[in-house]
Amino acid sequence: MTELDEYWQKFLSDTGRSPDERCSGDLFFEAKGFVGNELLSLVLAGKKTAFFTSYATFAIDGEPLPVSGELYIVVDKNNQPQCVIEFANIQVLPYNEITWEMAKLEGEDENLEAWREKQREYLEDEGAVLGFDFTPDIRLVFQNFRVIYK
Secondary structure, three states: OOHHHHHHHHHHHHHOOOOOOOOOOEEOOOOOOOOOOHHHHHHHOOOOOEEEEEHHHHHHHOOOOOOOOOEEEEEOOOOOEEEEEEEEEEEEEEHHHOOHHHHHHHOOOOOHHHHHHHHHHHHHHHHHHHOOOOOOOOEEEEEEEEEEEO
């Protein structure tokens, strides 16, 4: 049994959940300009409760979109489990329709303009690697979550 499996079993036991409940996977939060576990610290402190992913990433990889209620183990940079999150709200919407109320849930930027600039840079870099172009109406997957166990 791996360390992640052991953590999952402890989560199920500690929370009284069914032993048949499944983990949807593990997540590591990283972003340009951040090193180490800075984003994880924001998650654990309750300051980061959302993130965005390009819709193209899911389409290119042939992965299904996440759904509300899915549970993930969040790991640190050393792949050690730190908490379990549950997706609360998943939306697909254009980059140019993201509101400050949504963007500030990432817990990283001071205003919408800073978020847009950083996100655009990231999407341009990602697009160069995966083969898509940034446009103002590029679709993003907004993933709002809550920490349910740490």
